Amino acid sequence: MERLDDVFTGAWARSNLSRDRTAVVVLLDADEWLPGLAQAERLLDPEERQRVSRLRRRSDAIRRTLGYALNRLVLGRLLDCDPERVPLYRDARGAPRLGGDVRAWVSLSHADEHCAIAFSGEGVVGVDIEPVSRRADVAGIAEWICHPDEYEALRSLAAGPRDSALLDLWVRKEALLKAAGTGLSIEMAGFTAPPDSTLALPDGTPASVALRMLDTGMRTVAAAATPAHQPVRVVRLSPDWPDSEPSAVD
Numbered sequence: 402m403e404r405l406d407d408v409f410t411g412a413w414a415r416s417n418l419s420r421d422r423t424a425v426v427v428l429l430d431a432d433e434w435l436p437g438l439a440q441a442e443r444l445l446d447p448e449e450r451q452r453v454s455r456l457r458r459r460s461d462a463i464r465r466t467l468g469y470a471l472n473r474l475v476l477g478r479l480l481d482c483d484p485e486r487v488p489l490y491r492d493a494r495g496a497p498r499l500g501g502d503v504r505a506w507v508s509l510s511h512a513d514e515h516c517a518i519a520f521s522g523e524g525v526v527g528v529d530i531e532p533v534s535r536r537a538d539v540a541g542i543a544e545w546i547c548h549p550d551e552y553e554a555l556r557s558l559a560a561g562p563r564d565s566a567l568l569d570l571w572v573r574k575e576a577l578l579k580a581a582g583t584g585l586s587i588e589m590a591g592f593t594a595p596p597d598s599t600l601a602l603p604d605g606t607p608a609s610v611a612l613r614m615l616d617t618g619m620r621t622v623a624a625a626a627t628p629a630h631q632p633v634r635v636v637r638l639s640p641d642w643p644d645s646e647p648s649a650v651d
Contacts, residue, residue, distance in 0.1 A: 405437030406484075409474045412638045420479045424521040424627040426528055427475050428617055428637040431467040432514040436642050438463060441470030444484055448491065468516040471638075472497075472509055475518050480505065496582045508579045508625075515621050524628035525608055527580030529572040530621050536564040539571055546571055548593045570594060572624040573612055577603055580610055580626040599629045 418425060434441070445453070449469045456462045470484070477484035480503060488500040489507075497507050508519040508528045512535075519528035540560070544552060546567060555563050573594040578584060581602040592603040599611050608628075615623040615635050627633050 405434070405440040405470070406474065408434075408437060408640045408642060409471070409638075412640050413478055416636045416638055418478070418634070418636055420481070420522065422523070422631065424519065424523070424526060424625075424631045424633045425479065426615060426623075426625050426627075426633060426635045427518040427520075428530070428615075428619065428623070428635065429468070429471050429516040429518070430514050430619065430639070431464040431471070431516055434467050434471060434640055435463070437470075437640075438467060441467050444470040444473050446485075446489070464514050464516075465511060468509070468511050471516065472507075472518050475638075476507065476520065479520050492582065494582060494584050494586070496579065496584070508576075510575075510579075510623075512621065515617075515619060517615075517623055517625075519625055519627065521628055521631060523631045525580045525582070525602070525610065525626075526628075527576040527578065527610075527626040528623065529575035529579065530617065530623040531568060531572055533565075533568070533620050533622060536568045539567045540564050543567055544590065546574065546589050548590055551593060568622055569596070569614060569624070572622055573614070573626075576624040576626040577610070577612060580608075581606065596624075602626075 453462050453465050473484035473487050476487045488503055490498055490500050492498050497509050499505050499507060505522045506525050508526045510517045510528050510530045512531050515530050517528045517530040519526040555566055574589045577594055581604040583604050587603050596614050602608050610626040611629045612626050615625055617623050618637055
């Protein structure tokens with residue numbers, strides 16, 4: 402069987418991705434990369450392994466392992482270094498950062514088998530991805546998600562469209578909070594997040610970001626916040642395993 406890094410090299414070549422003045426969002430389905438699990442486990446650093454070990458379900462641990470390893474492979478290509486040497490760490494709030502003398506910003510989102518990675522060499526980024534099945538989960542927390550103006554606008558919608566709009570709003574606000582590096586320490590109801598807009602970060606810092614919904618081509622909704630002046634390229638990386646088919650995740 403081909404090694405994970407060999408199959409990743411092929412997927413990367415097909416994507417025509419490179420580090421330039423464009424922000425990048427990479428979308429992945431971890432289940433498609435399952436044959437590379439053994440090598441993926443060896444790519445993780447001790448902190449990543451500890452994070453995986455805290456997950457109760459084996460399927461979650463497998464998918465998170467693959468997500469962390471693929472994040473390192475993507476960043477290794479963008480930074481032109483070995484994936485094991487990517488200077489990746491988590492800050493006090495758990496946000497991924499690049500250390501050393503690397504001037505670049507990253508964001509990572511996992512949801513079941515889905516993974517989204519955002520990268521920019523120009524300024525802060527944030528990305529969030531959620532399966533469409535979670536529309537029902539957000540229906541009961543609309544007041545917690547919505548600014549009062551947003552809540553009033555959504556009240557007139559029927560249940561189905563309202564739930565879809567709420568999940569879209571959730572991923573936009575998560576993307577903004579990740580770009581700010583604050584997590585949920587800032588209440589979502591305290592700010593608005595219109596789609597396809599340029600706005601300040603909700604923590605009051607002067608950075609200006611472009612907030613947009615992403616076309617994932619999967620059963621997901623996703624959004625990204627990227628530097629306002631910077632174009633964005635969205636790519637889905639899929640492997641080509643010549644000797645096997647991905648197995649089901651238990």
